[in-house]
Amino acid sequence: MEDIFVVKRCNRIIIHGRRAGESSHQPPEAAVWYRITDTRTQGFIGDGYDLEEDALHVCQQLNARSQVSERQG
Template sequence: MEDIFVVKRCNKIIIHGRRAGETTHQPAEAAVWYRIADTRTNGFIGDGYDHEYDAQRVCRQLNARSQVMVRQG
């Protein structure tokens, strides 16, 4: 049985602001975050995770629960 929930890697850009009167500021930096995607709806579950292992752990829990529900139903 295929997993319903999968971890997707997403790009994000962190913009550093500056206060009034400052003439220089730090450049934007590229980073990644991880989201759990529902393969049935192409939607996302939750707010996202900074670390892949956190997203993988939650994803495994969701898939385990969904398999139990399928077996019972």
């Protein structure tokens, strides 16, 4: 059976602000984060994760729960 929830790698830009009186600031920084996607709705589940391992762990738990509920139903 195919997994319902999958981990998706997303780009993000971190913008560093500056305080009043400062003439320069750091440039924007490119980074990535990981989100869990529901393949049925293409919607995101929960918050994003900085580490792919954390997202994969939660994703595996969600898929395990969804398979148990489908078998019972």
